[in-house]
Amino acid sequence: MNDQPQPQQPSEGWAPRExxxxxxxxxxxxxxxxKRPRRTGWRRLIPTWRMVLGAFVTVVLLxxxxxxxxxxxxxxxxxxxAAIKQSNxxxxxxxxxxxxxxxxxxxNVTLELISKEAQHAVLAAEDRDFYxxxxxxxxxxxxxxxxxxxxxxxxxxxxxxQQYVKNYYLAQDQTVTRKAKEFFIAIKLxxxxxKADILEGYLNTSYFGRNAYGxxxxxxxxxxxxAKGLTAAQGAYLAALLNAPSEYDVVAHxxxxxxxxxxxxxxxxxMVKKKWLTAADRAGTKFPEPRQTVIAAGMSGQRGYIVxxxxxxxxxxxxxxxxxxxxxxxxxxxxxxxxxxDSFVKAVDDQVMDELDxxxxxVDNYVRAGGASIDPKSGKVLAMYGGIDxxxxxxxxxxxxxYQVGSTFKPFVxxxxxxxxxxxxxxxxxxxxxxxxxxxxxxxxxxxxxxYAPENEDQVSYGDISVRTATDKSVNSVYxxxxxxxxxxxxxxxxxxxxxPSDTPDLNASPSIAxxxxxxxVLDMAEAYATLANHGKRGTYRMIESITKDGSDVxxxxxxxxxxxxxxxxADTTTSMLQSVVEGGTGTAAQxxxxxxxxxxxxxxxxKAAWFAGYTPNLATVVAVMGQDPDTGxxxxxxGALGQQRINGGGYPAQIWAQYTxxxxxxxAVQDFDLRIQPGAxxxxxxxxxxxxxxxxxxxxxxxxxxTGGEEPPGGTQxxxxxxxxTDxxxxGDxxxxDGTDxxxGTDxxxxTDxxxxGDxxxxxxGDxxxxTDxxxxDGQDxxxGTTFGDFP
Numbered sequence: 184m185n186d187q188p189q190p191q192q193p194s195e196g197w198a199p200r201e202x203x204x205x206x207x208x209x210x211x212x213x214x215x216x217x218k219r220p221r222r223t224g225w226r227r228l229i230p231t232w233r234m235v236l237g238a239f240v241t242v243v244l245l246x247x248x249x250x251x252x253x254x255x256x257x258x259x260x261x262x263x264x265a266a267i268k269q270s271n272x273x274x275x276x277x278x279x280x281x282x283x284x285x286x287x288x289x290x291n292v293t294l295e296l297i298s299k300e301a302q303h304a305v306l307a308a309e310d311r312d313f314y315x316x317x318x319x320x321x322x323x324x325x326x327x328x329x330x331x332x333x334x335x336x337x338x339x340x341x342x343x344x345q346q347y348v349k350n351y352y353l354a355q356d357q358t359v360t361r362k363a364k365e366f367f368i369a370i371k372l373x374x375x376x377x378k379a380d381i382l383e384g385y386l387n388t389s390y391f392g393r394n395a396y397g398x399x400x401x402x403x404x405x406x407x408x409x410a411k412g413l414t415a416a417q418g419a420y421l422a423a424l425l426n427a428p429s430e431y432d433v434v435a436h437x438x439x440x441x442x443x444x445x446x447x448x449x450x451x452x453x454m455v456k457k458k459w460l461t462a463a464d465r466a467g468t469k470f471p472e473p474r475q476t477v478i479a480a481g482m483s484g485q486r487g488y489i490v491x492x493x494x495x496x497x498x499x500x501x502x503x504x505x506x507x508x509x510x511x512x513x514x515x516x517x518x519x520x521x522x523x524x525d526s527f528v529k530a531v532d533d534q535v536m537d538e539l540d541x542x543x544x545x546v547d548n549y550v551r552a553g554g555a556s557i558d559p560k561s562g563k564v565l566a567m568y569g570g571i572d573x574x575x576x577x578x579x580x581x582x583x584x585x586y587q588v589g590s591t592f593k594p595f596v597x598x599x600x601x602x603x604x605x606x607x608x609x610x611x612x613x614x615x616x617x618x619x620x621x622x623x624x625x626x627x628x629x630x631x632x633x634x635y636a637p638e639n640e641d642q643v644s645y646g647d648i649s650v651r652t653a654t655d656k657s658v659n660s661v662y663x664x665x666x667x668x669x670x671x672x673x674x675x676x677x678x679x680x681x682x683x684p685s686d687t688p689d690l691n692a693s694p695s696i697a698x699x700x701x702x703x704x705v706l707d708m709a710e711a712y713a714t715l716a717n718h719g720k721r722g723t724y725r726m727i728e729s730i731t732k733d734g735s736d737v738x739x740x741x742x743x744x745x746x747x748x749x750x751x752x753x754a755d756t757t758t759s760m761l762q763s764v765v766e767g768g769t770g771t772a773a774q775x776x777x778x779x780x781x782x783x784x785x786x787x788x789x790x791k792a793a794w795f796a797g798y799t800p801n802l803a804t805v806v807a808v809m810g811q812d813p814d815t816g817x818x819x820x821x822x823g824a825l826g827q828q829r830i831n832g833g834g835y836p837a838q839i840w841a842q843y844t845x846x847x848x849x850x851x852a853v854q855d856f857d858l859r860i861q862p863g864a865x866x867x868x869x870x871x872x873x874x875x876x877x878x879x880x881x882x883x884x885x886x887x888x889x890x891t892g893g894e895e896p897p898g899g900t901q902x903x904x905x906x907x908x909x910t911d912x913x914x915x916g917d918x919x920x921x922d923g924t925d926x927x928x929g930t931d932x933x934x935x936t937d938x939x940x941x942g943d944x945x946x947x948x949x950g951d952x953x954x955x956t957d958x959x960x961x962d963g964q965d966x967x968x969g970t971t972f973g974d975f976p
Contacts, residue, residue: 271513273490275521276563276728282486284511288404289396294383297398297410301418303460305386305398307453308422308446310343314378317342317370343385344369350388386410390509391421392428392435394482405473415460416471419450429498429505434473434577434816435491438584438688438702444470475577475816485528488569488579492706493517495582496726502740503730513738516728518563526846527554527566534838535808536571538825549810549819553580554839555709556804556847559716562724562743565802566847567706576813584688584704586792586809586818589785589832590657591708592678592699594715594757596666597650599677601753601861605669609871613650613668614864615760619661621645621653627694630667635694637663640786647870654760655768657784662697671696680748682710682721699785705805712796713803715761716781718859719754720747755858762856765797769833773797775841778848779855782840784832791818795836797844800854804844806836 230238273282294302306313341349348368372381391401401421402410413421423446424431431443451468454460482490493515497503503513531552539547554568570576599605600613608628611617623644626636637659639645645658653661666674671692678696679685683703690701703711706724714721722745730738761781764770769784773795782797796805808830810819821830 271490271508271511271515273486273493274514274516275524276516276518277521278516279521281517281519281521282490283481284394284490288394288400289387290399291387291397292399292410294379294386297383297386298413298418300415300460301398301402301410301413301421302382302386303454303457304415304418304422304450305425306343306382307419307457307459308425308450309346311453311457313343313382317373342369344373344381347381347385347388348372351384389425390428391424392432406471407474414471415451415454415464416468419447419454419468420471420473422450423447429495432473434475435579437816472816475813483572483574485524485567485569485573487573488581489517489519489567491573491579492567492569492582493726500741502727502738512732514731516730518565518725518728519567520565523556523566523843523847527556527568527843530839530843530846531568534842535825535835540826544823544826546810546819546821546824549812549821550824551576551578551580551809551811552807552839553583553705553809554804554806554843555581555706556802556843557709557713557724559713559798559801559803562710562713562722562745564706564724564726566843568806578811578816580807580809581705584684584702584707586702586807587689587700587787588703588708589699589787589792589794590659590662591783591785591794591796591805591832592701593654593657593662593697593785594761594783595678595681595683595711596662596669596674596697597654597760598681598715598749598753598757599674600665600669601756602677602749603669603673605673607668607870608664611870612863613665614861614866615649615651615654615756616865616867617650618647618867618869619650619653619664620870621648621658621661623660625660625664627664627667630694632693635663636660637695637698649867651760651763654783655764657769659698663694666694666697677749678711680721681714682723682748683707700788705807708794708796709803709805712798712805714748715754715757716798716800716803717754718751719749720745722746751859752861755856756861756864758856759858759860759864761797769831770795770797770837772833772837773841773844775838776844776848778844778853780844781856782837784837786831789820790822790829790831791820793821793830793832793834793836795832795840797837797840799844799848800856801851802844802848804840804847806839806843808835808839 271284272280273284275281310316387397387399389398390396391398391404393401393404395401395404398413398421399410401424402408402413402417405421406413406417408417420443423443426446430436430439431446433440433443447470451460451465455462455465494505494508497508497515498505507513531554535550535552539550541547551570552568553570554566555564556566557564567581569579569581573579597613605613607613607617607619621639621644623639623642624636626634639659640657645653645656645661648656648658648661650661650665652658671694674696675690675692678690683690683701684707687707688702690696690703710721710724713724722743725743727740730740732738758781761783762779764784765773765780765782770782773780773782776799778799780797780799782795785794785796786792787794790810792807792809794805794807798804808821810821810824811817812819822828824830825835827834
């Protein structure tokens with residue numbers, strides 16, 4: 184039997200398939216679906232719904248896995264070291280210790296010891312849905328990340344739970360790892376602790392400024408009450424501080440009060456919206472002014488002022504942020520020199536503080552002083568005087584921006600004139616010898632913004648007067664007109680270029696800009712005057728030499744850049760004019776420094792502040808004496824202070840400047856100014872004669888007679904300058920001040936009437952512009968004192 188398989192025979196009708204022939208089921212074959220045609224062209228790029236669904240499921244599973252893994256791996260840690268803050272150490276330039284910011288000012292309290300109003304205020308400010316929402320808010324986090332990326336400022340997006348986790352358990356660094364840990368710890372904490380416990384922890388660990396950690400310390404630091412006694416208004420202000428503790432302290436930074444008020448109102452409105460405060464109570468709420476002073480003893484004397492200024496410098500220049508500084512551990516070497524710092528304090532004490540009689544003169548209780556000193560070439564701040572004691576006067580008088588700078592602004596007007604090749608209304612180039620009309624209340628010409636006719640000091644009219652002499656005497660009418668001639672916009676630009684901050688309060692482009700209504704700080708003005716001292720080359724001031732973290736890590740400092748802010752001729756010609764102020768103008772007290780010096784005096788409106796801004800070739804220093812109520816913080820007039828009728832820049836500020844400068848430069852070789860003066864600066868620029876007038880009118884006296892105006896010297900009125908004394912006719916003193924009206928009367932000099940002959944020993948005949956022997960040619964009318972042209976100081 185044959186067991187091999189037999190080949191099957193093809194059935195009937197079978198035919199072999201030709202190569203390449205396609206096989207396909209019959210279109211109507213039962214039980215089989217027709218195949219979907221393959222997609223071609225661009226359709227192949229569109230994912231199918233199966234692909235989309237698959238990708239979605241994969242992402243969800245991946246996120247769930249990552250979440251589960253993170254939740255499993257991240258544990259709630261012990262309290263971090265920042266919960267017990269480290270100290271920052273501040274050093275002088277020579278490495279000696281300047282200050283240590285001390286132990287943390289914190290006192291933990293239970294939630295029951297914090298007023299409901301304060302609790303609600305914090306919730307309204309930071310997390311209004313705290314009690315009803317989860318521990319994290321992904322939508323807020325995404326929104327905050329987007330706003331930050333779009334340049335709308337750093338956004339948090341964190342709930343109170345997340346902020347508490349950051350404060351108590353984690354570091355303050357802004358990293359993805361820290362944010363991820365914060366996210367998972369917050370979720371775990373929310374399941375393990377009550378909302379009340381989390382809120383209590385948050386309120387006890389948050390930083391409120393003034394070295395106050397926790398709301399109890401903050402309540403004492405700002406209002407001198409316990410947290411349990413905080414009102415809705417007070418609680419709202421403390422809650423506002425959480426957003427920017429240093430920036431919103433209206434005592435330390437009065438210029439930021441509008442922003443602080445806006446945040447305070449936002450908090451109160453939120454309380455009303457959440458029905459934690461009635462609309463009626465909200466309407467009657469007034470801003471609660473915080474206390475002026477309550478600082479840890481470790482910050483006494485100048486230490487607190489310097490630490491605050493250094494910290495502001497670090498944060499404003501984005502070297503370190505406030506959170507990092509608050510965490511501590513930094514060793515900060517400043518540019519301040521201990522010997523100069525001590526000399527500044529001694530000069531203020533010797534000249535002012537030791538002379539106060541607070542018991543017998545109430546106004547002496549208002550006297551404050553501020554000062555700053557800069558190396559013009561390096562831009563280093565070498566010394567700073569903030570006040571008598573940081574624990575007693577919280578304001579830093581060197582950095583505050585709320586007192587008018589007065590006539591110390593006038594040099595910027597002249598600098599701008601030279602920088603812009605400006606001319607007078609009648610086409611004469613503005614130089615130190617250009618003659619202006621110094622008549623009191625003279626309306627400025629060429630200004631379309633309305634009538635402006637400023638008063639001179641003591642209502643004195645000077646008639647035609649050179650710019651140099653107008654600077655010596657600080658004549659308002661001349662400088663207001665010069666500001667218009669230059670263009671107030673250009674004046675403002677020059678001031679900003681020199682170093683005055685563009686956002687300085689009341690820095691406006693109008694004729695009044697010349698009189699100094701703006702409120703730059705002492706440090707701002709020192710930077711601007713340092714630019715003049717450095718021949719117009721500016722570099723922003725520096726306060727830091729180096730920074731280390733935990734003894735080793737070096738913090739990078741930005742490279743200092745310098746640039747030519749104004750031309751050398753503009754800066755140096757201004758310097759030559761300011762030398763005249765020290766040599767024979769209102770700043771003669773500065774001569775006691777024993778150095779070639781240039782400077783300008785200034786007085787704020789109603790004598791609420793007096794300034795002296797001056798420099799030698801290697802040191803620029805600005806000093807201000809200010810008036811302020813120690814209890815309310817209100818600016819006060821200084822009439823009668825220190826037993827003087829008035830306080831002006833040529834008095835105590837110039838005296839402080841001179842004593843400090845002499846001590847600070849002890850052992851340093853005397854250096855003269857190397858000046859490159861504006862071409863034509865020595866040529867006299869007289870106004871053209873008016874053909875319609877038979878005789879030129881006289882409004883006052885220049886280079887002769889006793890005049891008082893602008894800034895008075897410390898001893899009272901200024902004497903005659905270049906032509907005050909008449910030969911054989913006696914000095915025009917004993918006859919009072921000549922006022923330019925019908926000759927005036929001068930004892931022993933005779934009475935001059937209607938231009939007639941000066942009798943009783945007069946040295947010559949003045950008649951309709953006649954010549955007065957040894958007194959120069961007097962172009963007078965009706966016997967007036969006239970204006971002596973010729974020698975301009």
